[in-house]
Amino acid sequence: MEISKRADRISPFYVMELLEKARMMELQGHRIIHMEVGEPGFETPGPIKEAAVAALNEGKTFYTHSLGIPELRRAISDDYANSCHVDIPPDRIIVTNGSSGAFTLLFAALLEPGRTLVLSDPGYPCYRNIASLTDCAIQSIRVSAENNYEILPQHLDALPSADLLVVANPSNPTGAVYRPETIAALHRRLSDAGALLIVDEIYSGLTYDVDFSSSACISGDIILVSGFSKAYAMTGWRLGWMVVPPNLVRPIQRLAQNLFIAPPSISQYAALKAFDDKEVLAQMCSLYKNRRDFLIPRLKGLGFVIPRIPDGAFYIYAGIDNFGIDSMAFVERALSEAGVAITPGYDFGEYGASSHVRFSYADKLDNLEEGCDRLEAWLGNV
Numbered sequence: 001m002e003i004s005k006r007a008d009r010i011s012p013f014y015v016m017e018l019l020e021k022a023r024m025m026e027l028q029g030h031r032i033i034h035m036e037v038g039e040p041g042f043e044t045p046g047p048i049k050e051a052a053v054a055a056l057n058e059g060k061t062f063y064t065h066s067l068g069i070p071e072l073r074r075a076i077s078d079d080y081a082n083s084c085h086v087d088i089p090p091d092r093i094i095v096t097n098g099s100s101g102a103f104t105l106l107f108a109a110l111l112e113p114g115r116t117l118v119l120s121d122p123g124y125p126c127y128r129n130i131a132s133l134t135d136c137a138i139q140s141i142r143v144s145a146e147n148n149y150e151i152l153p154q155h156l157d158a159l160p161s162a163d164l165l166v167v168a169n170p171s172n173p174t175g176a177v178y179r180p181e182t183i184a185a186l187h188r189r190l191s192d193a194g195a196l197l198i199v200d201e202i203y204s205g206l207t208y209d210v211d212f213s214s215s216a217c218i219s220g221d222i223i224l225v226s227g228f229s230k231a232y233a234m235t236g237w238r239l240g241w242m243v244v245p246p247n248l249v250r251p252i253q254r255l256a257q258n259l260f261i262a263p264p265s266i267s268q269y270a271a272l273k274a275f276d277d278k279e280v281l282a283q284m285c286s287l288y289k290n291r292r293d294f295l296i297p298r299l300k301g302l303g304f305v306i307p308r309i310p311d312g313a314f315y316i317y318a319g320i321d322n323f324g325i326d327s328m329a330f331v332e333r334a335l336s337e338a339g340v341a342i343t344p345g346y347d348f349g350e351y352g353a354s355s356h357v358r359f360s361y362a363d364k365l366d367n368l369e370e371g372c373d374r375l376e377a378w379l380g381n382v
């Protein structure tokens with residue numbers, strides 16, 4: 001039997017393909033500098049790992065409640081209260097299999113043929129790829145450095161319809177941080193039309209020189225998605241969460257029971273320790289800032305165009321017009337000829353895709369320095 005048309009249509013997540021290729025080259029003995037993947041260059045903090053070991057030893061290896069263990073839902077609620085002074089009842093918090101799991105559940109609950117999902121271009125590719133499984137319509141809005149890469153209410157006015165808007169704040173791939181007034185205006189515009197806003201805050205906690213406030217402070221109707229992968233250096237633990245309005249909890253629970261049964265048990269018990277030590281998170285954040293501050297002038301010096309300093313996440317979205325090479329060819333050659341892995345603009349949409357690449361500065365400074373030296377030597381010969 002042939003695979004379904006839906007599955008046939010879905011695009012690869014290029015950055016994962018590139019990572020897999022780079023890892024294959026490493027197995028063959030090549031040294032690769034990783035500036036492609038959005039993976040923290042830190043191990044998961046010790047207390048979280050110790051809590052996982054304790055949970056294993058205590059036999060906490062069974063399915064949990066489909067919406068997450070009550071202690072973790074409470075801990076997430078307490079963290080919103082402590083860090084943003086917002087009261088979010090634990091029963092509106094749903095623990096998920098990575099924030100990716102939250103998107104699968106939300107799109108299954110909210111999208112169907114005839115509804116329109118609105119996304120930014122460039123933007124995080126998995127939103128589109130997951131949503132395509134629902135056969136909904138998808139509208140892209142082109143965002144650019146002049147507008148801080150923000151979707152604005154007037155962009156929505158120009159669309160025939162908009163049922164659901166997803167923005168990432170801070171954003172992948174641009175590292176832009178939305179102004180709270182933009183989020184508030186988008187929310188007003190969408191609610192007036194009976195539409196919903198999802199804000200993906202997976203990179204919250206990773207902002208530099210700007211004040212970040214969670215959209216939880218703006219309205220309880222905004223759906224928040226977040227997780228432990230990035231700020232807590234827990235990508236492999238596959239744990240995230242979402243905050244939803246009360247009427248969505250039960251439909252999502254039914255979906256979660258069927259699609260995932262439960263989030264991973266050991267990861268949940270480990271994550272109970274994640275919010276305890278904010279100092280370790282602040283240290284990681286300050287190291288990312290140093291890496292960003294090293295990389296931007298160095299890349300500009302090599303001829304990359306960076307019109308706006310990214311304020312968050314660990315990405316730099318850089319123009320490659322000066323090199324006259326399509327971004328896919330650019331990253332393939334950078335990997336095979338310089339041993340530097342970078343993500344092509346094509347992973348993030350169509351607008352400017354051929355003339356942009358994304359650098360991740362999640363890796364150690366020494367490696368980033370070596371990556372730039374290698375690129376400099378390679379660019380001298382292309």
Ligand SMILES: Cc1ncc(COP(=O)(O)O)c(C=O)c1O
Nearest residue numbers: 038098099100124168172227229
């Ligand atoms: C904007 C954004 N949202 C969600 C995710 C997925 O994160 P998780 O590991 O929680 O599934 C990523 C991963 O790169 C991301 O960049």
